[in-house]
Amino acid sequence: HRMERYLNTLGTIALIGPLLGLLGTVIGLIRMFMDVMKGGVGDPMKMAGGIGEALICTASGLVVAIPAYVLHRYFRSKVAGYCVEMEKQATELLDELTVNQSQAARARAPGRPAAESSAS
Template identity: 90%
Template sequence: MAGGWAMLPILICSAVAVAIVLERCWTLRRSSVLPTGLGNEVLNWARSGQLDPAHLTTLANGSPLGELLASALAVRNRPRELIKERIEDTGRHVVHRMERYLNTLGTIALIGPLLGLLGTVIGLIRMFLDVMKGGVGDPMKMAGGIGEALICTATGLVVAIPAYVLHRYFRSKVAGYCVDMEKQATALLDELTIAAPAAARPRRAASASTEPSAG
């Protein structure tokens, strides 16, 4: 309470930042976003062609990578451009969810020092108004008042610096995940593009063999 009323919003920002960091640390675990071996497993599913809607639903609900790959498998019989468009559209939604609350964390990193500065300025104004009314009085008391006013600035920086560092860390982590997910989605897209013409050739050959010969 030595910093005055401005300490309250700073402490609230601190509690929100801690909650966001803990939630993002849990949600953005690599095992949760990019399960080991899932990309190769989905490639094997695509090669076997044994995919049903229930299977795709389970895949999509399992992880962000699974959701991305399931979106491609759902339109696996369509042209390459349509599959690619579906992957990009799903990818935007997946990235948006992975970046959830990060803007709030960045805002806390921005306003933390400003709230601290505001509390300090208000404290100094109040102290100088007291000096104008009652005179300088005890210099030690004045120095103590300045120290109390600066508590807000120090507290704001203590909250803002870790928030900014962790905001940049989570942003970098999401960007790295996006690169890995793009690689695996591209590999699946190539597999689906190669498999589609190969599956179409036997059907064309069978239809041709059933046509009556001329003459």
């Protein structure tokens, strides 16, 4: 679980980044339309400012989200691979311990309990 500690945070950043960019886009467009309502369509600078703000917000959200999503997928697959490898190693260890225990049981004299064989 320690390896997965920050994966949820990274996944959340990857998910929310585009949404925050979209929110900025909507706010920029709302400002642009409010300026157009106040002064009419005659001043293209009023429209350009709102559109520029919207595009900057969209680009910023994507610049954050895309690498975060790629890293999230990469680290999630690495953690899954580590978990599979640890399970394999644990199974091999249990198999080895079982074989050693079976060999120790066979090495004891037949018909004598373990306490008697160690007392001799």
